[in-house]
Amino acid sequence: MTERARPPLPPLPPLPEDETRTLERAAPRPEPVQRRERRRRAVDDGPSRRQWSAGHALVVCVLALAIGLLLNAPGAHKSAYNRPAGWKRDVALALTGPLAGVSHALLLDRPRKGVQAAIGRSGEDGIDTKIALPSTPVQPTAPVRSAGTTPSPAKPAVSTKPDTPAQPRKTAFTPTHKLRIWIAGDSLVITPGYAIVRAAGATPVIESVGGVDGRVATGLTRPDVFNWFEEIRARVKELHPTVVVLDFGGNDDKAYMTGLPDGVTIDDFGGSVWRREYARRVGGVMDVINRAGAFVVWVGLPQTSSADQTARFDVVNAVVEKQARKRPGRAAYVDTYRLFAGEDGGYTQYMKDLSGKLVQVRAGDGVHFEREGGDMIAREVLKVLNREFDLTSWRRKSR
């Protein structure tokens, strides 16, 4: 590198004129203060750092990771268990299993457990694959939408003029007796979920309860990663929702499942055994919610920028749609595949919004949604709610 004769640089700008100078430091100081400052700095600097060799750095790295692995062995084992199926998971399990045993025998897992207990997160290292589903579905003659199931002490106002005599009466909701909506699912539910929450906030008859329970990299095939079956059962019992909006399946497009009943083995994704088992889980979740008196709105999977993934999502969607159709009046399926189809029927990242403005509806990863895409799904969900429930008659009565 050689320095060349260079033109003089202009005076430094007022932006970051001098990286080390702050206004405080810039203030002029008398000489004795500077001397005092030097002395103070000498004291502040304290003992100097010892420099070590590269070999030392490597040994410390290896030892720290080894000790850290022993201290974190239960967590590492759980992470290994939760990995996607394949040789990496097998290797990770083969390594972390014995490691967790050694850590436990040497009491090295105690600090981790102690910290977990101190911050109220005991039991996080447990692996739970139990799936508890109702053995019999809700009777098809009892649609949830007319059941008036909310725990509110106020009596539900029922619409007196149904559209046609053949249709069952819709449960009516008013600003004093609100429709309670809970939203849950994998990462795909997060953006549409908050759009639904915003839409709910704009109407006086819908109340969001429990926020949006969106958990990244979870689904119904891997209760070991996150046990949605227990979560849903517990949350509907706690929140008493009238409607539960679910969006699952984005991580379920794989052959591997945990929590299988005895004697069931799955060889391939989308095969008859896979479909039967996935249908059991989807239907079971719907039944758990229906038994708690709530209606299910299941948001289907959209097409993605990957044709292979879209094909796999089609398989998941087919199972879910069929299960929803089996439960008229208790579950509805929102088809996002067509909703987000471009002009050629395929994947598109941009669409026109209601005002005709071109907006980005899908995230850069080609799978998730942008805010405007979430708003589109929220509108579809509200359409379903308006179809299944009476959300408007209170306006006529209040006039």
Place this chain on the structure above:
Amino acid sequence: MLFPTATFAIFFLVVLPLSWLTMPWPHRWRPFIIAASYVFYSWWDWRFVFLLAGCTLWNQVLAVRIWRSTVQAQRRALLILALAGDLGVLGYFKYYDFFVSSGDNLASYAGLDLPLSLKTIVLPVGISFFTFMAISYVVDAYRGDFQPTTLEKFAVYLSFFPHLVAGPIVRPGELIPQIETPRDPRRVDTSRAFYLIATGLFKKVVIANYLASSIVDQVFAAPGQHSSLEILVAVYAYAVQIYADFSGYTDIAIGIALLLGFQFPQNFDSPYAAVSVQDFWRRWHMTLSRWLRDYVYIPFGGNRRGRLNTYRNLMLTMLIGGLWHGAAWTFVVWGGLHGSALVYERWKQERRGGAEPRETAWTRWRARFLTFQFVCLAWIFFRADSFAAARDMIEGLFTGWGQPSPLVTGGVLLAIAVGIGSQYLPPRIPRLVMARFSRLPVLGQATVLALALMLTSVMGPEGVAPFIYFQF
């Protein structure tokens, strides 16, 4: 490959000894570190390795030709060509859809139909960072500040994995001389490296992720559903989250580079202790702000062409800085707010005739408080995914007082307090910690680090959230 993952730990445990073993033979070390960096980069998407290689080749060829050329017009033409290539690549991958959709919307207001179609373009991770570093290299060659080096050394400079995906933006004069001289394996500042890695991991995995999942994401997604107190706390929480996230990443990057024997420039210096917006930019993402100063503000004319031109240059620099962060108008507004504040401070300074105001503890703390409030207000536009969302956030700050605020928990307030309080930590405390750590025996150092890893692992939320600055 994210830093806080087992995959990276394994990768680094392989690279660290091999790097030091090959270090005495630069002709072996350089291909090795290039290969390692390309493996690191290809973990996201192997196809973008070709983009990185192409960017390296393009800038090297043109920088050498610029340096060799003695005809000023030719040098200038070559510089424009190099910049057009770099900015063209950046524009295509990062801004194509943004400009087309913005143009389409503008045209539709006028009743026109643009013939351009949108593409689904995947943004290569780190493109904003390595493009800026490549521009530094070419511009420095043009200015005569730095003689282009060999292709191999330039490839190491541009692809060196600790800085590759999210900076710091290292200048050729800082890194290439280090690449040219083998590092001394007997003197490695391990205590500073381990301190930076451990604190960086804690900042990212515990503080940033906790605040994101506990309050920030929920409130910014649906501000209308939250109380004014929750919105206010979420804004402060986001300020801490983005600091912890980004400074955590650069701390880890600097620490990893140190373990490999390389010094990177400092990127953060307690930005929330700034006493003015100008001071904030001397402390926040310092390598970007000096890049903008040297390669945008000064070429625009800096402060040499009168007061109004200085204001214009400041504003343009900050608008470009805003757009660099993301292809959305909200980022432009964020840059514009900072630009306006810098112009205002400059104007005020000029009215005083350049004299510094009398400073007391009270005025200093008041300046810090006001600067922090302004920075937080601007962060709303940075974080919000649309103007409507930003408007809802600002409206919500005033309209929902007295409502229940379940998201404002002790944990959230503690994390914010730790994040802001750490900015006021006297520098002697980390120095003392590092010095004490450096005097521990090997096993002691390893145990302290292992305990730090365990605490970070237990206290952080499950899973690894991507770093915010990866998207830029």
